[in-house]
């Protein structure tokens with residue numbers, strides 16, 4: 516299985532801790548796993564030009580914006596499973612993650628039948644964040660493999676919550692099972 520995880524938090528906080536935990540589990544299991552920290556990558560906002568749509572379903576997978584995204588497209592297209600992680604902002608996914616979703620416009624038709632799972636962290640309530648990801652999966656024709664959510668506020672508070680590691684292990688096993 517090839518796994519790509521995407522962290523949509525602008526800080527080294529709870530979401531990043533959970534994705535790093537999942538990534539470590541995958542690596543220890545011999546999975547080809549990569550974790551993308553959006554906060555460290557040069558990814559500009561989608562400018563809505565829609566040049567990527569030329570060719571319709573058979574689009575070439577090209578984006579007019581020159582930044583880190585063209586290098587990420589092949590990773591997503593080669594992945595069997597993708598995990599999105601987000602802090603909950605105003606009960607939705609973070610802007611970083613939403614823009615990442617928008618920037619997959621050149622290749623989203625190539626994500627069909629891949630697995631998608633979600634991780635979300637909020638102070639009080641997850642709101643629509645996981646549903647936002649499920650909507651993305653439905654639009655892309657991806658199979659939803661499940662989610663892990665946690666309530667935590669300060670960076671790495673989530674580490675103190677008993678059972679989170681086991682929930683992440685179960686999510687990893689579900690992804691692995693679905694991808695095979």
Ligand SMILES: Cc1cc2nc3c(=O)[nH]c(=O)nc-3n(C[C@H](O)[C@H](O)[C@H](O)COP(=O)(O)O)c2cc1C
Nearest residue numbers: 524528529530602603604605606637638639640667
């Ligand atoms: C702009 C902003 C909006 C937020 N909105 C919510 C919210 O709607 N509901 C909630 O429970 N927590 C909200 N929070 C709290 C974060 O979800 C919480 O601190 C979480 O631990 C952040 O995850 P991270 O450590 O991975 O960045 C918000 C935080 C910020 C900065």
